[in-house]
Amino acid sequence: MSDKDKVPQAISEVIKTMMDRVMQKVLAEDPFVKEKHHANKPLYAALVPDEIFKGSHFERRFVTPFGGVWEKLAQVTAQEAHGKCTTGYSITGTVGDERLRRIQEVLNKLEYRSKGQDKTVPNWQEELAYILAGQGNPIPVTVVCDLYIHNVNTGNCYAFELKGPLPNSDQTKVSKEKMFKLLSMASQPVAGAYYALPYNPYGANKQDYTWGFPMRWFNMCTDPCVLIGDEFWDFIGGSGTYALFIDEVNQLGKHYRERIYREFLGIEPPSTAEDFLLK
Numbered sequence: 001m002s003d004k005d006k007v008p009q010a011i012s013e014v015i016k017t018m019m020d021r022v023m024q025k026v027l028a029e030d031p032f033v034k035e036k037h038h039a040n041k042p043l044y045a046a047l048v049p050d051e052i053f054k055g056s057h058f059e060r061r062f063v064t065p066f067g068g069v070w071e072k073l074a075q076v077t078a079q080e081a082h083g084k085c086t087t088g089y090s091i092t093g094t095v096g097d098e099r100l101r102r103i104q105e106v107l108n109k110l111e112y113r114s115k116g117q118d119k120t121v122p123n124w125q126e127e128l129a130y131i132l133a134g135q136g137n138p139i140p141v142t143v144v145c146d147l148y149i150h151n152v153n154t155g156n157c158y159a160f161e162l163k164g165p166l167p168n169s170d171q172t173k174v175s176k177e178k179m180f181k182l183l184s185m186a187s188q189p190v191a192g193a194y195y196a197l198p199y200n201p202y203g204a205n206k207q208d209y210t211w212g213f214p215m216r217w218f219n220m221c222t223d224p225c226v227l228i229g230d231e232f233w234d235f236i237g238g239s240g241t242y243a244l245f246i247d248e249v250n251q252l253g254k255h256y257r258e259r260i261y262r263e264f265l266g267i268e269p270p271s272t273a274e275d276f277l278l279k
Contacts, residue, residue, distance in 0.1 A: 007237050008248045010076035015249065018065050018072075019256050025061045026264055032057040051265070058264060070162055070198045074147055077245070078236040083152030085236075090144050091159065093185030098136030103180045106131065107173060110217055122216070124223040131180055138186060143178045145193075149236060156191040160227075160236075165201050165211070172214040179225065194225050196232040199278065206231065250277050 026032070032054045038045045044053065071087045078085035106127045109120040147160035159182050161175035172195070179193040195218060202208045206228050207221045218226050227235055230242035237245075261269040 006080045007077055007241055008244045010080055011073055011245055011248045012252060014069070014072050014076055015252050018069065019252070021065055022058075022062050023256075023259065023263070026058050030061065054265070058260070070164070071146060073245070074160075074162060074198070074232075074236060077233065077241060078147070078149045081237045081241075082149050084150040086148045086150075087146065088144060089148030089159075090142055091148070091182060091185075091189050092140065092142045093187045093189055094138035095141045095181055095184045095186070096134060096136035097139050098134035099131050099184040100139060100141075100181075101136075102131045102134045103177060103184070106180070107177060107217075111173070122219050122223065124218065124225050128180070128183060131184060141181050141185065143181050145178065145182070147196075147236075148190075157189060159190045159193045160196045160232075161194070162196045162198070162232075163214075165197050165199055167197070167211075167214050169213040169216055172217045176217045192225075194227050194232075194235075195223075196227040197229070198232065200229045204229075204279065246278055253278070 032050075034045075034050045034054075037050065037053055041053075068087070075085045075087055110122055113119050143159075145159040146162040149158045149160070151157070159179070161178060163171060163175065175195055179195065182190055182193045195214075197209075200206070200209050202210050206226075209220045209228055211220075214220055220226050220228070233242035233245050234240065258269050261267055
């Protein structure tokens with residue numbers, strides 16, 4: 001089997017394992033029992049159809065195991081392409097105190113507008129150059145990155161802050177601070193630090209991304225440290241990985257959506273069951 005064939009297989013195994021666990025839970029271990037629902041919430045049962053709460057029952061048992069799905073999928077993909085990939089990886093080094101001061105200065109300017117001044121527009125390259133021009137006394141710093149890749153052939157290491165496609169402002173600020181600190185470490189532990197989103201809900205191109213909260217901290221359309229959708233997957237898995245990822249997810253989606261309709265909801269899939277595809 002070629003390395004390119006191993007990527008979709010690895011992706012498939014992660015999703016199938018998680019989905020099969022969910023199906024086992026909702027069909028055998030903890031099914032929706034309408035009599036129990038009626039007894040526990042008679043007012044709700046009198047006002048709202050059982051099917052609504054049956055869907056909620058499934059959702060609660062689906063969300064928890066899929067909480068870290070993007071990290072798991074990225075990890076197995078990167079391992080096939082680079083050799084080593086770890087989630088929640090701690091990196092310790094020293095950063096000059098002037099660099100730390102400049103990091104906070106840059107973040108403060110993005111967060112707070114000085115009276116009489118225009119809002120500061122994020123620019124990753126200019127900000128990083130300004131921070132790295134500082135030095136100072138070394139201060140021990142530890143950063144925990146969402147995803148850490150070590151390419152066993154080149155020796156290069158990369159750190160990623162991997163967030164959902166619609167991240168909030170606070171978590172984006174924290175990610176940017178961590179990326180600045182990693183690239184400011186004297187030991188230069190990573191060749192690159194990136195803010196990554198697994199897909200773009202607004203379109204195929206990076207320029208289409210319009211979710212406002214992270215744009216306070218990054219220029220999401222032009223900053224080279226921002227990877228969205230195909231840029232991210234092709235970086236960690238090689239050219240064409242995103243297309244393989246999308247195809248694998250949509251094939252598995254068809255299978256599990258049909259199972260959920262028939263086995264959990266007890267109805268035949270409607271004609272619109274395949275209308276939603278990940279793109």
